[in-house]
Amino acid sequence: MKDGLIATTREAMHFIDGAFTxxxxxxxxxxxxxxxxxxxxxxxxxLKPEVDAAVAAARAALTGPWGxxxxxxRSALLHAVADEINRRFEDFLxxxxxxxxxxxxxxxxVDIPRGAANFKIFADLVKNVxxxxxxxxxxxxxxxxxxxxxxxxxxxxxxxxxNLPLLxxxxxxxxxxxCGNTVIVKPSEETPLTTTLLGEVMNTxxxxxxxxxxxxxxxxxxxxxxxxxxxxxxxxxxxGETRTxxxxxxxxxxxxxxxxxxxxxxxxxxxxxxxxMDKAVAGTMxxxxxxxxxxxxxxxxxxxxxxxxxxxxxxLKAGAEALKLGPSEDPETNLGPLISEEHKRKVLSxxxxxxxEGATVITGGGEPDMPxxxxxxxxxxxxxxxxxxxxxxxxxxxIFGPVCHITPFDSEEEVIAMANDTDYGxxxxxxxxxxxxxxxxxxxxxxxxxxxxxxxxxDLRTAFGGAKHSGIGREGGVHGLEFYSxxxxxxxxx
Ligand code: NAD
Ligand code: 6OD
Numbered sequence: 199m200k201d202g203l204i205a206t207t208r209e210a211m212h213f214i215d216g217a218f219t220x221x222x223x224x225x226x227x228x229x230x231x232x233x234x235x236x237x238x239x240x241x242x243x244x245l246k247p248e249v250d251a252a253v254a255a256a257r258a259a260l261t262g263p264w265g266x267x268x269x270x271x272r273s274a275l276l277h278a279v280a281d282e283i284n285r286r287f288e289d290f291l292x293x294x295x296x297x298x299x300x301x302x303x304x305x306x307x308v309d310i311p312r313g314a315a316n317f318k319i320f321a322d323l324v325k326n327v328x329x330x331x332x333x334x335x336x337x338x339x340x341x342x343x344x345x346x347x348x349x350x351x352x353x354x355x356x357x358x359x360x361n362l363p364l365l366x367x368x369x370x371x372x373x374x375x376x377c378g379n380t381v382i383v384k385p386s387e388e389t390p391l392t393t394t395l396l397g398e399v400m401n402t403x404x405x406x407x408x409x410x411x412x413x414x415x416x417x418x419x420x421x422x423x424x425x426x427x428x429x430x431x432x433x434x435x436x437x438g439e440t441r442t443x444x445x446x447x448x449x450x451x452x453x454x455x456x457x458x459x460x461x462x463x464x465x466x467x468x469x470x471x472x473x474x475m476d477k478a479v480a481g482t483m484x485x486x487x488x489x490x491x492x493x494x495x496x497x498x499x500x501x502x503x504x505x506x507x508x509x510x511x512x513x514l515k516a517g518a519e520a521l522k523l524g525p526s527e528d529p530e531t532n533l534g535p536l537i538s539e540e541h542k543r544k545v546l547s548x549x550x551x552x553x554x555e556g557a558t559v560i561t562g563g564g565e566p567d568m569p570x571x572x573x574x575x576x577x578x579x580x581x582x583x584x585x586x587x588x589x590x591x592x593x594x595x596x597i598f599g600p601v602c603h604i605t606p607f608d609s610e611e612e613v614i615a616m617a618n619d620t621d622y623g624x625x626x627x628x629x630x631x632x633x634x635x636x637x638x639x640x641x642x643x644x645x646x647x648x649x650x651x652x653x654x655x656x657d658l659r660t661a662f663g664g665a666k667h668s669g670i671g672r673e674g675g676v677h678g679l680e681f682y683s684x685x686x687x688x689x690x691x692x
Pocket of ligand 2: 369492494495
């Protein structure tokens with residue numbers, strides 16, 4: 199581990215106006231390893247004074263060098279941010295692994311490269327997005343020219359979760375900065391490290407002070423609540439639980455601040471009898487168990503057409519039982535721990551509830567027996583359930599762990615109705631070799647994202663977001679510009 203990373207790990211500080219600071223709250227909290235349950239380091243908690251300072255720095259930066267920077271220069275700086283993350287790849291990897299306990303191979307292939315790519319893709323994109331123009335006919339015959347101009351929205355609050363900390367934070371910070379805004383990030387209290395390291399990157403490549411700020415802390419009565427209630431914040435982009443999103447929307451209502459919400463899911467996987475079974479099993483293994491089931495897009499409800507139900511359940515069971523739980527560094531590990539003891543208690547409570555509700559536990563359903571050094575970690579068994587009615591709480595509520603319930607179905611109509619019978623509307627994965635069926639069904643599922651014969655295949659130019667309780671708005675590609683910029687119309691009478 200390099201010096202900068204060691205210091206950050208020991209003591210995660212706020213990053214305000216280009217400088218690291220402990221702030222004045224005097225409050226700290228422990229950063230706990232999910233692998234061992236032991237303390238990794240401390241984190242400074244920000245309260246109102248830290249949030250006020252960060253918002254003031256972000257506001258001032260809008261009229262400083264950042265505000266005057268030509269788009270091409272801003273874009274080049276964001277490329278430099280991505281390059282510097284990649285240059286410090288090992289530091290970011292180590293930090294992400296320490297915070298989350300996820301397998302090194304997963305973080306190395308998904309979290310860190312995507313964390314960097316999010317800066318490049320949006321830096322390139324904003325340079326090439328046209329605005330509209332209209333010629334208006336006027337009674338004098340001279341006409342008027344209307345054209346759209348995109349301006350930065352202003353100061354953006356970024357509230358991010360713990361499951362893909364760098365990836366999901368830069369997914370917001372990348373487009374926000376590309377559009378010329380300034381940001382204050384409140385990372386999850388569970389995963390402070392990579393966001394803190396990003397402050398070092400910003401200084402190294404010369405992003406003007408105040409453009410990127412970080413305040414650590416919790417939600418209620420802490421940095422999250424103070425930031426989202428701050429009157430000088432122009433927009434709030436949030437990823438996390440639906441319930442938290444509702445609370446943040448109440449804060450945003452004051453001053454009519456715009457929100458972008460990426461929230462929970464209870465996503466369906468639909469396996470038709472005409473699928474390629476190898477692909478369907480491998481894809482469902484990924485969508486259920488990747489990141490220990492802590493992916494908002496993950497599948498928690500699997501519907502399998504009756505003729506292949508038993509074969510599918512047997513193969514998913516074999517796959518789940520072959521998963522290797524272990525520390526991040528072990529190259530054989532493909533299932534890490536949950537994020538925290540608190541989350542482990544939540545997931546285990548659903549395992550217990552499933553049994554009370556009458557589920558058949560195909561595999562798992564409890565805590566694994568881990569070696570002594572990991573006994574204090576947040577480990578749970580990968581779990582497959584069957585036999586619950588569609589009304590059961592375990593089929594309705596988001597669990598966010600390595601668990602799915604599998605239900606048989608007999609017709610397309612029936613499975614579409616079951617897939618849509620949820621308050622959420624984030625993602626669905628369809629498994630079929632009949633492309634006509636795939637297109638027909640995809641359009642009828644009430645979600646923001648449908649995958650056919652794949653899962654988590656991401657083209658960053660596409661719209662991303664959820665329907666119903668899964669979110670508000672779309673980020674990704676040009677769609678994020680609706681939130682990250684203010685479109686104004688200039689009307690010129692000729
Ligand atoms: P969470 O809602 O508990 O926390 C998310 C962030 O909100 C954290 O930084 C937290 O400190 C902050 N927060 C909490 N209360 C707050 C308040 N009152 N005011 C301001 N900020 C507050 O979510 P989590 O447990 O970190 O993440 C898991 C959840 O996120 C799951 O529900 C998952 O589905 C969802 N998620 C959704 C997406 C998506 O893109 N749709 C992506 C990842 C995670
Ligand atoms: O890939 C992304 O851009 C994205 N927003 C993924 C979300 C994963 C949810 O846990």
